[in-house]
Amino acid sequence: DARVTQTPRDKVTEMGQEVTMRCQPILGHNTVFWYRQTMMQGLELLAYFRNRAPLDDSGMPKDRFSAEMPDATLATLKIQPSEPRDSAVYFCASGLVRGYLYGYTFGSGTRLTVV
Amino acid sequence: GQQVMQIPQYQHVQEGEDFTTYCNSSTTLSNIQWYKQRPGGHPVFLIQLVKSGEVKKQKRLTFQFGEAKKNSSLHITATQTTDVGTYFCAGGWGGYQKVTFGTGTKLQVIP
Numbered sequence: 007d008a009r010v011t012q013t014p015r016d017k018v019t020e021m022g023q024e025v026t027m028r029c030q031p032i033l034g035h036n037t038v039f040w041y042r043q044t045m046m047q048g049l050e051l052l053a054y055f056r057n058r059a060p061l062d063d064s065g066m067p068k069d070r071f072s073a074e075m076p077d078a079t080l081a082t083l084k085i086q087p088s089e090p091r092d093s094a095v096y097f098c099a100s101g102l103v104r105g106y107l108y109g110y111t112f113g114s115g116t117r118l119t120v121v
Numbered sequence: 122g123q124q125v126m127q128i129p130q131y132q133h134v135q136e137g138e139d140f141t142t143y144c145n146s147s148t149t150l151s152n153i154q155w156y157k158q159r160p161g162g163h164p165v166f167l168i169q170l171v172k173s174g175e176v177k178k179q180k181r182l183t184f185q186f187g188e189a190k191k192n193s194s195l196h197i198t199a200t201q202t203t204d205v206g207t208y209f210c211a212g213g214w215g216g217y218q219k220v221t222f223g224t225g226t227k228l229q230v231i232p
Contacts, residue, residue: 039219041222048222048223048224048225049164049209049222049225051219051221051222054219056218061218062219097163097164099164103218106152106171107152107213107218107219107220108169109154109156109166109167109168109169110154110164110166110220111166112163112164112165112166113163114162114163115163
């Protein structure tokens with residue numbers, strides 16, 4: 007089965023450090039999403055890309071978060087500087103939009119702990 | 122912003138009992154998706170509904186989309202311990218480009 011690959015699986019970092027999370031979407035999928043999941047807020051959409059172009063990053067704190075797709079096989083989410091409130095599970099998901107969106111495939115997530 | 126409300130937040134059922142979770146939007150949806158997330162896992166896509174009044178079945182799971190396309194439900198018949206997890210609906214508006222997730226219903230099945 008095709009899968010979305012996320013690295014690292016777990017990350018513990020100190021407040022103020024830069025964090026980079028990586029995602030390899032499913033080959034052939036043209037849409038990539040970044041979600042954050044916490045107990046309090048649930049699943050929040052941070053940003054998404056279509057054919058590598060950013061379409062919507064309104065859910066992302068712009069002062070410290072950035073998302074890019076340097077090529078079709080790699081999406082990155084960076085936090086600089088990280089803060090304890092950024093502790094969460096970050097999911098990447100990819101999907102195919104051809105007329106309309108078929109279901110997303112999620113990666114296994116990156117569990118981020120900022121101390 | 123556009124939201125989907127999901128109820129109940131938690132549900133404990135005895136194995137063999139039925140389970141239903143409901144999803145509501147104040148505005149008309151273009152599509153709705155359902156996902157299941159096992160404890161410690163990631164959301165897994167179950168199904169997408171796009172037509173008014175649509176009903177789809179997957180074994181013991183029945184998915185419905187309301188006539189007004191503002192609500193949806195997931196019904197599980199005769200729950201099993203393998204059904205444990207959190208079920209999310211995710212609603213889309215205008216063009217199926219992205220969806221907004223509901224708060225989820227956490228299902229516990231007591232053997």
